[in-house]
Amino acid sequence: MAMGGLLIGLLVIVGLIVVAAIMIVGIYNALVGLRNQVDNAWSQIDVQLKRRHDLIPNLVETAKGYMQHERGTFEAITEARSRAMGANGAAEAGKAEGALTEALSKFMLVVENYPELKANQNFLSLQETLTSTENKISFARQGYNDQVLFYNNKIQMFPSNIIAGMFQFTKRDFFEIENEAEREVPKVSF
Amino acid sequence: MWELIKINKRNSVLLLGAMGSVLLILGFVLGTVFGRGNPQAGWIGMLIATGVWLFMMLISLSSGDQIMLAASKAVPVTHDVHPVLFNVVEEMKIAANLPKIPKIYIINDPAPNAFATGRNPETASIAVTAGLLAKLNRDELQGVVAHEMSHIINRDILFVTLAGVMLGSIVLISEIFLRSMFYSSLGSRRRYSSDRSGGGQAQIVMIVVAILFAILAPIFAQLLYFALSRKREYLADAGAVRLTRYPEGLAGSLEKIAGSTINMESANKVTAPMYIANPFRGKKAVNLYSTHPPIEERIRILRNMTHGAAFVNYEKSYEEVTHRSPVVPASALMPEEVAIREGTAESKSTQTAKKQARQVGDLMRKVSQFAFVTCACGLTMKIPPNYKGDKVQCPRCKKVSAVTKK
Numbered sequence: 001m002a003m004g005g006l007l008i009g010l011l012v013i014v015g016l017i018v019v020a021a022i023m024i025v026g027i028y029n030a031l032v033g034l035r036n037q038v039d040n041a042w043s044q045i046d047v048q049l050k051r052r053h054d055l056i057p058n059l060v061e062t063a064k065g066y067m068q069h070e071r072g073t074f075e076a077i078t079e080a081r082s083r084a085m086g087a088n089g090a091a092e093a094g095k096a097e098g099a100l101t102e103a104l105s106k107f108m109l110v111v112e113n114y115p116e117l118k119a120n121q122n123f124l125s126l127q128e129t130l131t132s133t134e135n136k137i138s139f140a141r142q143g144y145n146d147q148v149l150f151y152n153n154k155i156q157m158f159p160s161n162i163i164a165g166m167f168q169f170t171k172r173d174f175f176e177i178e179n180e181a182e183r184e185v186p187k188v189s190f
Numbered sequence: 191m192w193e194l195i196k197i198n199k200r201n202s203v204l205l206l207g208a209m210g211s212v213l214l215i216l217g218f219v220l221g222t223v224f225g226r227g228n229p230q231a232g233w234i235g236m237l238i239a240t241g242v243w244l245f246m247m248l249i250s251l252s253s254g255d256q257i258m259l260a261a262s263k264a265v266p267v268t269h270d271v272h273p274v275l276f277n278v279v280e281e282m283k284i285a286a287n288l289p290k291i292p293k294i295y296i297i298n299d300p301a302p303n304a305f306a307t308g309r310n311p312e313t314a315s316i317a318v319t320a321g322l323l324a325k326l327n328r329d330e331l332q333g334v335v336a337h338e339m340s341h342i343i344n345r346d347i348l349f350v351t352l353a354g355v356m357l358g359s360i361v362l363i364s365e366i367f368l369r370s371m372f373y374s375s376l377g378s379r380r381r382y383s384s385d386r387s388g389g390g391q392a393q394i395v396m397i398v399v400a401i402l403f404a405i406l407a408p409i410f411a412q413l414l415y416f417a418l419s420r421k422r423e424y425l426a427d428a429g430a431v432r433l434t435r436y437p438e439g440l441a442g443s444l445e446k447i448a449g450s451t452i453n454m455e456s457a458n459k460v461t462a463p464m465y466i467a468n469p470f471r472g473k474k475a476v477n478l479y480s481t482h483p484p485i486e487e488r489i490r491i492l493r494n495m496t497h498g499a500a501f502v503n504y505e506k507s508y509e510e511v512t513h514r515s516p517v518v519p520a521s522a523l524m525p526e527e528v529a530i531r532e533g534t535a536e537s538k539s540t541q542t543a544k545k546q547a548r549q550v551g552d553l554m555r556k557v558s559q560f561a562f563v564t565c566a567c568g569l570t571m572k573i574p575p576n577y578k579g580d581k582v583q584c585p586r587c588k589k590v591s592a593v594t595k596k
Binding site: 041128147149153 | 273274277278280281282284285286287328435524526534
């Protein structure tokens with residue numbers, strides 16, 4: 001009888017350990033998956049910024065013929081683009097991309113004065129691509145923040161916070177627009 | 191957002207469980223009646239009911255979305271046919287952090303509407319009508335696509351498929367039983383009265399119960415299904431606002447959809463719950479049989495959201511407008527501040543109805559792979575895909591142009 005009771009007790013303990021191990025592995029894997037999703041969302045922002053850089057030469061080339069007197073606007077865009085492409089570090093890149101956004105919205109305001117350009121099919125399709133790329137940049141930032149929010153919540157909440165602490169899952173920072181100028185940029189309709 | 195998925199899954203399981211029990215009981219009762227006293231017959235009936243359901247389930251899981259798309263006459267399109275639609279879908283895919291961009295279809299129908307289908311986010315499709323594309327501006331289209339994207343994220347597309355199949359099985363089995371009862375009662379009335387005098391009484395009671403059950407089961411299952419699908423429309427609206435950060439986009443699109451008086455030709459009773467708004471006009475009042483909440487109410491809730499675009503804000507606005515109990519599950523309401531952005535797209539209201547109608551026509555021709563040839567005099571000729579020649583004469587200036595086919 002005593003032997004039997006001991007055996008059952010032992011089995012229960014082993015069982016509990018196995019269940020706990022399975023849970024820890026499960027939570028750990030989920031956390032790794034979430035962290036990868038955060039990284040993936042971050043790289044989405046870069047993909048869209050890169051797309052904007054690629055788009056600009058084409059846009060400038062198409063518009064130049066119609067806008068002879070706007071050399072300053074084009075120069076501002078081209079310069080902002082090369083500065084954004086050559087930026088080192090997140091802080092500098094953020095500032096440079098903000099300046100590029102600003103230069104592009106100024107350009108779009110000027111376009112309103114050139115009805116002939118606005119009738120050009122090629123330009124219209126470039127304009128739609130630019131509008132969409134600007135949207136994608138801001139939606140990618142928004143999606144990244146959503147992902148970070150979820151990940152941060154997860155590593156602070158019980159029981160996943162224990163595993164997060166054990167394996168050094170650290171909180172991620174939200175994307176915030178540092179450049180005050182970009183925040184106050186006047187909204188224009190493309 | 192993720193909490194919502196979890197709760198949605200649980201609700202789906204509960205609903206499917208309830209509908210499944212109805213199906214099993216129906217099988218048991220009908221089996222008992224057909225078996226005429228054989229004690230095993232009830233279980234066999236249950237088995238057959240399960241078999242019918244399994245069969246339909248396998249078909250709908252493997253190719254349900256394709257059947258739905260084909261039944262709605264949706265055509266897969268490329269980026270060139272409508273770049274704005276493709277861009278907007280991709281924008282929403284990025285905002286929603288989906289792994290893959292859904293497949294995009296256009297339905298050749300002038301009535302404005304849209305739906306999403308598929309098993310999971312990886313296999314999802316979004317279909318919109320040509321009428322919708324012509325009527326909405328960019329922000330409004332974004333609202334509609336975001337609504338569909340929310341259905342995909344919330345796994346509503348899978349739920350609609352599963353619940354639809356379950357409902358279909360129940361309706362099918364009841365229908366077969368009621369018809370067979372009707373015909374057999376015509377043929378074998380005499381046999382009953384002479385052969386079975388002893389067990390006849392109990393048999394008749396059983397038959398009456400079975401008939402009642404066969405009539406009530408589909409109604410019950412439908413009510414369950416519709417109640418939950420109404421709720422999911424509100425949740426998808428809330429999700430759309432959170433994705434776009436712009437309630438007015440969806441509100442404006444719903445207003446235009448509500449303003450349209452055209453019935454959808456390509457929708458039917460089975461596919462109706464999938465659309466963003468009920469494709470059948472006319473019935474205004476909401477009753478237990480409505481698949482969608484009243485569209486005017488949805489618009490009022492969206493326009494009442496002035497403080498932010500989070501689920502909390504939608505919930506508050508919902509309660510203020512409808513004075514009903516909460517619609518968004520409490521655990522999905524995480525405290526967050528989500529600012530509403532400003533609108534960007536210019537209004538399309540300046541366009542005349544005539545111009546919109548022409549856009550619908552052009553888009554439908556593009557989807558059907560018409561070739562568009564612009565003559566030197568400025569006239570655009572639309573060449574049907576079955577046109578054999580490689581040259582065409584302009585009806586206005588009589589000049590001959592070459593037809594370039596894609």
